[in-house]
Amino acid sequence: MITNKQLADLIFPDVTETIDDLEKRYPLRDLPEGAQVTRFAPSPTGFLHTGSLFTSLVCRKVASQSKGVFYVRLEDTDTKREIAGSGEQLLDQLHVFGIDPDEGYLGNHEKGNYGPYVQSKRAHIYKIVIKHLLEEGKAYPCFCTSNDLEELRKEQEAKKLNPGYYGEFAKCRNLSNEEKYEKIKNGEHFVIRFKSDGNHENKIKVSDLVRGEFEIAENDQDIVIYKSDGLPTYHFAHAVDDHFMRTTTVIRGEEWVASLPIHVQLFRALGWKAPKYAHLPVIMKVDEETGNKRKLSKRKDREAACSYFIEDGYLPQSLIMYLMTIANSNFEEWILANKFEHMEDFTFSFKKMSLEGALFDMGKLNFFARELLVKYNKDEFTSLAYDYAKKYNPELQKAIEFDKELFANIMNIDREKANPRKDYEKFGNILDIIGFFYKDRYNEVIKEPLPFNEKFSKEDLIEALTAIKNELKTNTDEQIWFNDLKEIGTRLNYAANNKDYKANPEAYKGNIGDLAEILRITLTGRKNAPNLCVVMYLLGLEETHSGSIITPAGPMEKWLNSSPSQGDIHGFESRWDHQAELYTNTPIYCDGRLFGITLDLKPFFERRRARLTNVKNHSK
């Protein structure tokens, strides 16, 4: 007659310690009343997922505000999926987002008295507990092969029964100790299963910090707790680790709700008090193919990886702020009232968390990101942008290094003032916005057809630009500059103010805004660009062509004197397709410059340095 003890000794001959030893080695934590011990337990299988960042944010917050402990545990029991080095990376990324654990696995080292914090290094601990379970007859070795299990599943499917290893289907459960002993002696591969005493018909009450109480069927599956590779499965490791690491609050993704009965059962069988659970909703996105919501997917969605936001030049804090609005519905009002500052003072509550997974909202992220970025002065902003560019964006780095002061001045347009512009949400697309300042990016800027208002004919545009070219002078004084523009406008019959124009639109060609827009589009290639007066100054256009702003080179002159309807002068296709009814196939796009205007910026860039300082902002 083989006893459980003998069987356990056969399987784990080296394990001599007991659960009591472990209890002593990992004593209860000495923490103030109400302190929560939370943990983030990632697998080293890749980069930090946005959902994981969300979870760890909540963990960090809950621990901090209760004066508890937040630690990281590496769950590396799946050796097949493990990606070398990703554990360290995970920690680095958390740090970038300002989430630093108090304890646990910290990448290059461990900290704390409840370790090891890497599961593969805890194998001996799991064995102690499993041996105990074996001795108590609450666990047993199972010799079924994957083929056996596959057949079992097919049989169950045919009979329309719940699939799995349970009750009468749990063949190895009924093996005698002699049989088990024999098989092990013979070197048969085995796993260890937990012997479930649950009944699928029974409902148990479970409680969740965000969902409240609900009922769920008892677990009747004899789940694997010890794999043939000698490592535990998640369920078992969770029970053991969170018990001995003295976790008070398990915060994890919603996908774990379904296995809660297993965990509850495990804790009960071990005679341990289960932690509190909080299952967080998953961040979703609408799938473009199906139109349905689905979990943010690392493979399909770039925003699923936290690194994307960093590489695109978002301030980490903006993502954190956005995630917090998902975490607590009252956060948004709070942070608005607090002018986007000191978000660490916000009190998080599980009750204010929505149960449904929110759709990731890029627009809202951008909103927070702009509000955050607008707080920096030009030098802070420039240095942040430069730090980013050096790491992730060589193009931007080149632009900044070309002339750092110029860059700072561009960034300063309408910045250091009461109601600053909010042009930038991230550093990654800055060049798309201000590329026109840089000569070597100019062709990029005018790649698309320029968005001139269709109400103006080509003749109107020529007239306006020619006048501007000849008469408008760059000025650091916005008032003078604009008066000049108005004068030109008035002469060409553009209403000097909007009221006049609105009162009698027929009497005018357009209003001064239209004229400014024509100039803006010509200079910048866009309908909205920073303050034009400053733009002109920074472009250094005043030094060319005896004070005129636009330098017409050969093609322009040629074109201005040619008839608009003749054929393809320079071999470029028409860029005016949107005005097809007027100018179909009219070749007015010359030498890579729209409208035949060659903005030959070279001299400006060569001579700019001297004039870069002292740019006035004339907004009140």
Place this chain on the structure above:
RNA sequence: GGUCCUAUGGAGAAGUGGCUUAACUCAUCGCCCUCUCAAGGCGACAUUCACGGGUUCGAAUCCCGUUGGGAUCACCA
């Protein structure tokens, strides 16, 4: 398919039986301001809370059913 969760506008949501002719934020649109672009100010955007029943003097709020969405059913976590 079984089990669990869930359902308020384009998005995030407040709302727990009468205070709601449904807060607030983002987005969108409009107006105002203005000397352009912004910024700012103001306003519009769910006569209705997935649908169908019921309870009630009264329901977005409670109950039942239907439908939709999500999660989960591994020697993965």
